[in-house]
Amino acid sequence: MATFYTAGERAVLEGFVDVQREQIAALLDDLTEEEARLRLVPSLTTPLALVTHAIFVEKVWFHHRLAGRTRAEVGIPETVDESFVPREGETIASALGAYRAACEESRAIAAGHDLDHELQWREKSISLRYLYGHMTAELARHAGHGDILVEQIRACR
Template identity: 65%
Template sequence: MDFFTGDERTLLGGLLDVQRGQVAALLDGLSEEEARARLVPSLTTVAGLVKHAIFVEKVWFHSRVAGVPRAEVGLPDSIDESFVLAPDDTVASLREGFLTACARSRDIAAQHELDEEFPWHEEPVSLRFVYAHMIAELARHAGHGDILVEQLRARRA
């Protein structure tokens, strides 16, 4: 992998892509019912985690970095809403939506420098921060998803 010995941007992009791959892989081998199964009291489901990952890609890259208003990107108002599944959300549509969002995020990031700053609440953040935040965010949710998938597969046995 290039990012093991590459420059900082290659490292950050590579680590983020590893986490993106982990999130996308959560859906592998799950039925529609399993992907939607609620195993915890919160809105967290495997499908919901992937839908939320689409949301964070769009919040950070499509809106914040690209400067497109949230409403134009089609983002819900709250984080909780980003986990809510629509009746037409499927394993295939969520996987495709996530991969498409990631591809768009890569294109957006490629147009900016790591030190470039973007507005966030009261203080600006750099693209470097966005990469680091997204690596942590997706790693956390991939871990949540791994536990849910393990529980779902144990139900089959």
């Protein structure tokens, strides 16, 4: 990835999101299929679940809201909780492949809009600029959760 430290506004915003996308994908590095599914907290949060949720986040924001497609068209559940449940037969490789594909499509969708483009969210308008900030925060928060889980998993090996 090219450095974006002194780039223009859009490249900086895209760069921050891409850094966090890579942090999410890296959660599954060197984990076994069993470890990726370990539940160490009462919620549905596991390293694999964080990646499947990130797929949902990409699709709900970029594919559904920004591109204007229905949830059914992009294949996402109606509730956030459902997004933390890996699909039947989901593997680390299939989740990472789906995540990378979702991110690539998100980039392509966003490329067709300027930063001032507005989309609807909770009965208000938000800009693509705001969406990039939201995505950075969302992915960073979940990457942090995942870092802690992975640290615990590796300590128990």
